[in-house]
Amino acid sequence: MNLRSIGDMAQAFALNRQSVNLKQQMDRLTVELTSGQAADLTQHLSGNLLHLADVEHALVLQDSHRTAAREATVDATTMQTSLGFIQSLASDLANSAITVGFGSGGVPLSTLSTEAKGTLGSIIGALNTDVAGRALFSGSATDSTSLAPADQVLDEVRTAIVGATSAVAVLSELDTFFDTPGGAFETSIYQGGSSDLSAYQLGDGESVALDIRADDPVLRNLIKQTVLAALVDDPGLALGTEDRRALARSASEALLTQQDGLTALRADLGVAEARIDQSSTRIGAEITSLEIARNDLVSIDVFETAADLEQVQFQLETLYTLTARASRLNLVNFLS
Template structure:
């Protein structure tokens, strides 16, 4: 029988290679026990990364939808708050204005006019609301406030109403200006309505409401009619001033239904966005769990393998130590 002998140097190299291999196995097993993940996902999937890539692509899309849906939710919430504020401003003065023609004195009309002027400024401020640094009623021109100041608006309206001597003429001039592309249309500094925002696969949210919305223009028109009285409109005729105040009150009260409808429309979009966010979140969670399962390791199996490899390494160290002590002198003792 032929014997194959191994020299000392060769034996040392063999033991060193085995030690390095076992140490690598211990390190990988320890990493898997600590992280709960396979150290070599490619080997686990046998080179077939298609399922993992598909999950990652879906998670990436859902992440993008989460971002756009969050932006849309912030946008519509800011719009809803502004419309609610407009309704409160209008309801707080419309009844008093409506009764100005019958029971108010000139001094009371003056007080209402000053109040309306302040409310017009507040309304303009609400419509210039920004959310996350973007104007929410400016359409595509999100970096620009949609409206100039209330005083600039009243100055333009005074020019439009030059020569008007009755409440009806002033009211008609104001209404015409707000409907005129060269009037309020030119005063509006925003852009066209925003394009529908994608919030989920095959689903978009309508964010097209701007300060050019007819309901918003009608509300501003009502405030402006009364505010012009505080700028001296019809100053020589107290009765016509009272009639203009009453007309402004009628406009604001008549516009309440439009504001409710606009608020409901925005609220519907808010509900749609929230539903989409909930659905996307559930899908993202499910895909995240699935992805984790693909790369996860059985903790019991990993711990058992770690102990097995560690025992093998300790045995190798013991053998190596004994081999290193082999010599003729030790043999002859």
């Protein structure tokens, strides 16, 4: 009986090792052919990964700018919608208030008061708008509601003007309440931050600020006039009918005047929206360019890879054939 020699064992080990190497090559080439990218980037780029690292870093940076631009787009659009809604409400209320006291076709004080209370609630609701939990009109205090509820506003103003005995006195108390620095409006009604929201960073030194707060003078005066219209029929006021009508007319005139201010706010916001849109286009183009550059660095020649894969498959099949023949020869030697 013949025993397998050391040479046979060495040959078997060599064939097995070559088989493992060929299988690994085939797996790598299959992955590369499927993905279109080199599996071993270090080898593919001859060890020079610096340029690829620069491109990938730039992609990460531009992706953060794209995220900021998307947030800015949503925030600006939502703010524009809120301001448009507020402007429409203010216009409607002004038109109602201006007809108070004009015969049978005029709006009664009680009706105006009811409408104004509803308008106040809607205005405050619009200014308390948030996106993903971030208050839009609260400046830097994005985690705080911009304004106190409408009922609280009315209660505090009612307390402030209860002693007024003329329309002029009521207007004076309202001015004190809303316009005094550090006064009731700033300490009790406005609940946002005293500084603006940080600008959105959009790359290439470009930034966009959406810095409209609920305590903006235009919006503050709008709230003041709406509150005035809401309280013209309040039984706690020691005023006659003419004084109440005078207050309604004053509110109407001021609300109409604030239309220009609201239009200016919306126009400024529109400019910001246009800049955000331009930046979004630029960022998208830069990301596309960087992705092309990255693909050029990591991509492989699919035709060459397919040919290499076919060659490896042929080598593996040949190796299996040789291994099978060697096994049969060894069996014959063993049996002879």
